[in-house]
Amino acid sequence: MTATSISATPSWTTLGTKEYVAHKRKVHSVAWSCGGQKLASGSVDQSVRVWSLHETGSATHTELTGHQDSVDQLRWDPLNPEVLGTASGDRTVRIWDTRTNKQVHAIETRGENINIRWSPDGQHVAVGDKDDNIAIIEMRKCKALKNIKFQSEVNEMAWEPxxxxxxxxxxxxxxxxxxxxxxxxxxxxxxxxxxxxxxxxxxxxxxxxxxxxxxxxxxxxxxxxxxxxxxxxxxxxxxxxxxxxxxxxxxxxxxxxxxxxxxxxxxxxxxxxxxxxxxxxxxxxxxxxxxxxxxxxxxxxxxxxxxxxxxxxxxxxxxxxxxx
Structure with missing residues (x-):
């Protein structure tokens, strides 16, 4: 998978784009695993695809299914390159083991989820929904630790690393x-x-x-x-x-x-x-x-x-x- 060295100044005009198609409807979110070996995509078609890119630029993918509504955002565990978290309008957060391509946890939340973020140590996940609730999930037990209702609009969030x-x-x-x-x-x-x-x-x-x-x-x-x-x-x-x-x-x-x-x-x-x-x-x-x-x-x-x-x-x- 050839790419410009990070130490070099890119010659942007010499670089091109490759397209990958697998979803049936538009893609809402893309994210690389912490090691970069895998790329995940979440779609309005309720599915997740996990892509493995090859040196030639070609790619293979596997499909993860289980959500009952649009997958609006996904992010990988910052320390484990095989663990993926997905947030969906079906009022669940799902945790996947991409070695087996299986869901390992489905965590119910209060609302239709649109944002998700892992803490830097991988121990907690924050999830935001359309009704301005943020759920804090403790990953050791995969249970909601706290639900916070905000009185005004809140959107994406992040821990300072x-x-x-x-x-x-x-x-x-x-x-x-x-x-x-x-x-x-x-x-x-x-x-x-x-x-x-x-x-x-x-x-x-x-x-x-x-x-x-x-x-x-x-x-x-x-x-x-x-x-x-x-x-x-x-x-x-x-x-x-x-x-x-x-x-x-x-x-x-x-x-x-x-x-x-x-x-x-x-x-x-x-x-x-x-x-x-x-x-x-x-x-x-x-x-x-x-x-x-x-x-x-x-x-x-x-x-x-x-x-x-x-x-x-x-x-x-x-x-x-x-x-x-």
């Missing part, structure tokens, strides 16, 4: 990112944030930390992407190239590049140090999910693509292969 998961960041409908002490969230009935970043002028939808932990990126309904210094909690750069709400973000493995997708018909790849665009990856529909490989400059992405007769085409794409 360099503190060992001591701080929990939550994007909101008011344009802020609320920062909580995670221990307080577990111990108190309704924990108060220890800090609030007024990050955007409209709803904040997506959030990602760089692998090295020095940067935080936030995307919002105001069509902006902001890049923050995690330790100083100051905004370093603002990217204003989009015209429509930003749906998805991902830092490259070396923290040098940030991919972001919106309802505009392209994926923006920015230089994190300057905020300037280094490549514009054209697509034909609004973007749902982008994900950089954990050790190579390969970018998986999926959009609301349609086929020639207007049906969901169920494809995902990977950018970063040498052009033929």
């Amino acid at each position: 360099t503190s060992g998961g001591k701080f929990f960041f939550l994007t909101t409908g008011s344009g802020s990112v609320e920062i909580f002490r995670y221990a307080d969230m577990l111990a108190q009935e309704q924990a108060q944030p220890v800090h609030s970043l007024q990050a955007h002028t409209a709803n904040c939808y997506c959030i990602d930390f760089s692998p090295k932990g020095e940067y935080l990126a936030v995307g919002g309904a105001d069509a902006m992407v902001t890049i923050w210094d995690v330790h100083e909690l100051v905004c370093l750069r603002t990217c204003t190239r989009f015209e429509w709400p930003v749906r998805t973000l991902s830092f490259s493995c070396d923290s040098r590049f940030l991919a972001s997708g919106s309802e505009d018909l392209y994926v923006d790849i920015a230089d994190v140090s300057t905020g300037e665009q280094v490549h514009k990856l054209s697509c034909s529909a609004a973007m749902n999910s982008v994900a950089w490989h954990p050790s190579r400059l390969l970018l998986a992405y999926a959009a609301d693509d349609k086929d020639r007769v207007g049906r969901d085409d169920g494809s995902l794409r990977i950018f970063g292969f040498p052009s033929a």
Whole structure:
């Protein structure tokens, strides 16, 4: 599976994209395993596919079934490359062992789930639903440890990685990112944030930390992407190239590049140090999910693509292969 070395400056125009089709309806989420050997995709068709890429760029996949509604987001265990978590509108979170391609746990939740995130130590999972509930699941027993109801809109969330998961960041409908002490969230009935970043002028939808932990990126309904210094909690750069709400973000493995997708018909790849665009990856529909490989400059992405007769085409794409 040839890809550009992470130590080299990419020659973006020499790189191409490969398309992979298996789902019957559009793909909502893509994510690489922590070791990068596998890629997972979740779809409106209620299924999950786990892909193994080969050196030639070809791929094989297996299907995971069990959800009764759309699989809206999925993420891998950050320490175990064979364990996958999926969040669905069927009010369950499911944990899969991809060595056997079987579901090992189905955990019931209060609402229709749209977001999922693992803690850095793999011990907890946070799940958000359409009704602004967040469930904290303890993975040793695979049971909900706490359910938190928020009175206003909350969206994607993430643990800050360099503190060992001591701080929990939550994007909101008011344009802020609320920062909580995670221990307080577990111990108190309704924990108060220890800090609030007024990050955007409209709803904040997506959030990602760089692998090295020095940067935080936030995307919002105001069509902006902001890049923050995690330790100083100051905004370093603002990217204003989009015209429509930003749906998805991902830092490259070396923290040098940030991919972001919106309802505009392209994926923006920015230089994190300057905020300037280094490549514009054209697509034909609004973007749902982008994900950089954990050790190579390969970018998986999926959009609301349609086929020639207007049906969901169920494809995902990977950018970063040498052009033929």
